[in-house]
Amino acid sequence: MIQTFTTHDGLNLAYDITGSGVPILCLAGLTRNMDDFDPVIAAFANQAQIIRIDSRGRGASDYDLNPQNYTIPIEAHDALALLDHLGLERAAILGTSRGGLIAMVIAATAKDRLLGVLLNDIGPEIDHKGMSTIMTYLGRPCAYVSYDDAAQKLPIALSGSFKNVTEKQWQDYARRLWHESTTGMELRYDPKLREAIEAQGATGETPDLWPLFDALTDLPLAALRGENSDILCEKCWQKMQNLRPDMIAREVKDRGHVPFLDEPESIDAIALFIAALPRP
Structure with a gap:
């Protein structure tokens, strides 16, 4: 059942909890919502507590009157606020695309709140080709x-x-x-997300995100890559595995950005990830 909580700046954000076990917070991509994680509930609600949230401006959550608040740091703050609302000291995160970037920011700023991270088709380098594709439809x-x-x-x-x-x-x-x-x-989702992304990219600067990936050190880590992804390139994917040889890594056949999470490779990675998580 969809529930809501109120953020520090007064927005009502929608969330849902299904299942029991180790808590896994599911964070969706830029224009996506909690429904992307239906396959995770279908496969793993008997093994984990699946917590899904619609980030501000997405799905059933309130739209922000100031689109410049659609930023990864603010959305990371909202994710932690949900954990506070639920009385959870720690949770794992399954982050799809932007959701994975949010997870890495949390690892860099509030690592003590994390049990582990699973990155779905995202890494510390974002292929410009994929971002160009996103901008052809974002907000349109x-x-x-x-x-x-x-x-x-x-x-x-x-x-x-x-x-x-x-x-x-x-x-x-x-x-x-x-x-x-x-x-x-x-x-x-709020079509004004386009304004936020355009403003954030106006400087032309590409931040170095590898320190965020490094912040995942000592946490259980898993990652998925769509075989045909135009966001997570092969070179970055290989570097991630070289830096974290213990990472559960699966490439999903016949998928681009992003895997649906119902594929055999995805199910296998999620199952191994859950098994690797410490119990809070």
């Missing part, structure tokens, strides 16, 4: 008119990175991304 109206239309056309639009995807998987993908209404498909 949906190109499809219905879920059925999306399920028919997405296999063509994403054929370069996603293969062997069933029609049901495409339907699920569309329902997680958009809301079908009488006037067409609506975004499930």
Whole structure:
């Protein structure tokens, strides 16, 4: 059941808790929401307490009147505020894309709150090609008119990175991304996220994120990479494994950015990750 808590600046953020066991906080990508983690609940609710949150401006959470508050540090603060609200001293994080960046920021600033981190198709280097792709649709109206239309056309639009995807998987993908209404498909996030990303990239500077990855030292660590990812490049992926030879690393066949988390490789990595976590 969806519940809410209030942030330090008065926004109501939606969250959900399913299952029992070691707590795993699921943080979604830039434009995504808690529904991305439905496969995790289906496979692991009997092994872990799956905590999902819609970051500010996404899903069922309030939109921020100031889009410049859509930043990774503020969203990291919100994630920790949820743990405080739930009375949890520590939790593991499963972070997809931006959610993984948030996890690394928490590791650098509040490592004592973490049991471990699983990064889903993200690392300390972000491929510019992938960011260029994201900017082609970020904050723009949906190109499809219905879920059925999306399920028919997405296999063509994403054929370069996603293969062997069933029609049901495409339907699920569309329902997680958009809301079908009488006037067409609506975004499930604040379109002003585009303003925030454009402002943050206006300096042209690319921060060095490797110190954030280094902050994960001594924490159980797992990572997934879509075989055809245009965000997590092969060179970065290999460097991550070289720096953390103990990292549970799985490359997901026939997937781009990001794996759906229902693939055999994803399920295997998540299972090993849960087994490696200390119990709080």
